[in-house]
Structure formats: structure tokens, C-alpha cells
Amino acid sequence: DAGVIQSPRHEVTEMGQEVTLRCKPISGHNSLFWYRQTMMRGLELLIYFNNNVPIDDSGMPEDRFSAKMPNASFSTLKIQPSEPRDSAVYFCASSTGLTNEKLFFGSGTQLSVL
Amino acid sequence: GNSVTQMEGPVTLSEEAFLTINCTYTATGYPSLFWYVQYPGEGLQLLLKATKADDKGSNKGFEATYRKETTSFHLEKGSVQVSDSAVYFCALSDQRSSASKIIFGSGTRLSIRP
Numbered sequence: 001d002a003g004v005i006q007s008p009r010h011e012v013t014e015m016g017q018e019v020t021l022r023c024k025p026i027s028g029h030n031s032l033f034w035y036r037q038t039m040m041r042g043l044e045l046l047i048y049f050n051n052n053v054p055i056d057d058s059g060m061p062e063d064r065f066s067a068k069m070p071n072a073s074f075s076t077l078k079i080q081p082s083e084p085r086d087s088a089v090y091f092c093a094s095s096t097g098l099t100n101e102k103l104f105f106g107s108g109t110q111l112s113v114l
Numbered sequence: 115g116n117s118v119t120q121m122e123g124p125v126t127l128s129e130e131a132f133l134t135i136n137c138t139y140t141a142t143g144y145p146s147l148f149w150y151v152q153y154p155g156e157g158l159q160l161l162l163k164a165t166k167a168d169d170k171g172s173n174k175g176f177e178a179t180y181r182k183e184t185t186s187f188h189l190e191k192g193s194v195q196v197s198d199s200a201v202y203f204c205a206l207s208d209q210r211s212s213a214s215k216i217i218f219g220s221g222t223r224l225s226i227r228p
Contacts, residue, residue, distance in 0.1 A: 004157070033215070042220035043158075043203065056215065091157055102148070103216055105157030 002026075006092050006106035014114050018080040021109045024073055025094030033103065034067055034077050035091040043091075049075065050097055082113045116141045118219035120204045126225045127194055135189040135222050137178075137204035145206040147171075147180050147187040148216065152201040161189075161202070196226045 005024040013019055025032045033048040047057040049069045057067070064083070069075040079086055089110050093103040121136040139147065146165045150158040162171035167182035176191045187204060204219040 031215075035218075043218045045215065045217070048215055093157070102160040102163065103150075103158070105159065107155075107157050 004092055004094050004104050004106035006090075006109050008109060009107065010110045010112075012112045012114065013082055015083055016081045017113075018078065019082045019086075019111060019113075021077040021090050021092075021111070023075045023077070023092030023106060025075070025092070026104055027073065029094035029096055029104070030072075031095045031097035032069060032075050033093040033095075034075070035093065037089045037091060037108070038087075046077070079111075082111075084113045087111055087113050116145065116206060116208045116217055118204050118206055118217055120202075120219035120222055123201075123221070123223035124225055125222060126227065128227050129196055130193045131226075133189070133191040133194045133198075133224070135202055135204075135224070137187045137189065137219060139185050139187065139204075139206050141185075141206055141208075144182075145208065147178070148205040148207070149176070149178055149187070149189050150203040150205055150218070152203065152221070154200070158203060194224075194226050196228055199224055199226045 007022045031050050034046040036044045046059045047067045048055055052069045065079055067077045089108045091105050091108045093105045095101050095103050117140045119138050148163045149161040151161045152158045162173040164171040164180035167180050170179045178187050178189045201221045201223045203221045205216050208215050208217055
């Protein structure tokens with residue numbers, strides 16, 4: 001089992017550019033989560049999906065952020081246009097979706113917006 | 115809403131010292147409680163969990179007991195090692211929605227001196 005796979009590992013971009021982060025969950029997992037981690041705000045849940053359907057996107061900071069899950073094996077988080085305050089580590093995690101089951105995290109994408 | 119509060123770090127200890135990291139929660143119903151650990155440059159991984167009151171979760175010498183009367187889930191270890199240096203997150207499951215999601219505390223950075 002390859003675990004949760006995120007790409008790219010690092011992304012450096014300029015303010016105003018579009019950024020797309022990618023995630024492949026563990027095969028068979030029904031729930032997928034996007035988190036953002038910063039020193040100031042800690043670990044924030046942005047959005048999560050169950051069976052490819054967005055369940056709760058209340059953590060998405062603003063309209064510049066969007067997330068999709070077109071199928072069970074792929075999800076994207078897009079920021080357009082990006083701003084320096086979006087600089088953070090973005091984690092994707094997946095789980096079976098069953099009650100009390102643990103999350104499996106990817107290694108994260110370190111995003112720097114200059 | 116549901117939330118988790120944990121002691122602020124950083125916590126610095128000498129090797130073989132006793133460790134306690136405090137965690138309290140606010141929740142409706144009966145959430146499951148978790149401790150996750152994040153090693154440098156990696157995503158979070160589950161350390162231990164407890165699913166009902168008075169349960170004790172344990173792993174790698176770490177323990178935490180689900181205390182409903184004090185709404186706490188403090189992490190303890192009798193003798194820490196340098197390899198325990200990491201960031202520790204207390205978390206609970208929010209089961210009000212159609213799919214379970216995990217809410218994390220702000221994290222406590224632990225550094226162990228040789």
C-alpha cells in the first residue's frame with residue numbers, strides 16, 4: 001500500500017498565479033480531507049469529501065479556494081489567484097469513513113507564494 | 115461547536131523524564147478521542163485512541179485515558195527518548211455529520227535533550 005500520495009512536494013509561485021495541489025487517497029478509502037497547517041493557525045480543516053461528494057467546506061477560507069474530487073482515486077485543491085498569506089503546508093488525508101477510524105496523512109505540499 | 119484545547123509548547127525535557135501533555139475537549143455526544151504525532155517533514159500519524167469513557171489508549175509507551183467527568187485526554191509517558199521529539203496533536207471525532215471528521219488541537223511541540 002503506497003499510502004496517501006500528494007504532489008507536488010514543494011511549490012513556489014508568485015502572487016496572482018494559479019496553484020493546483022493533487023492528492024491520491026488510499027485505495028478503498030471513502031473519505032478524503034484537505035488540511036492547511038501554519039505556525040499561526042495550526043492545523044485547519046478546509047474541506048472533506050465522502051464518496052466523492054463534498055460534505056463540509058466551511059473551512060475553505062474564501063472563493064479563491066476550490067476543491068474537487070472527480071473520482072474515488074483523485075482530488076485537487078486549487079487556489080486562484082494565490083496570495084502570500086496562502087503560504088502553508090497543505091495536507092491531504094483519507095480514511096474509510098467509518099466512525100472512529102483513523103486518518104492516514106500524505107507527506108504534504110509546502111506552498112510558498114512570493 | 116466541538117473543539118479541542120491542548121497545552122501550548124514548546125515542551126523541553128531531558129531524556130528519561132516523565133511526560134504529560136494536557137488536552138481537554140468540548141463536545142456534544144460521545145466523541146472518540148485521539149493523539150496524533152507529527153515527526154519533522156512528515157504528515158500526522160495516529161499514536162493512540164480511545165472510543166468511550168474510561169478507555170485507555172496506549173502505544174509505544176504512551177498512554178491516555180478518556181475522562182468524561184473532566185473532559186480530558188492527557189498524554190503521558192513514563193520515560194521519554196530523544197526519538198520522541200515531535201509535535202503532538204490531540205483530536206476528537208465529530209460524528210454529527212453524515213461522515214465522521216476529525217477536529218485537531220493546535221499541537222504541542224516536544225523536544226527531548228540527550
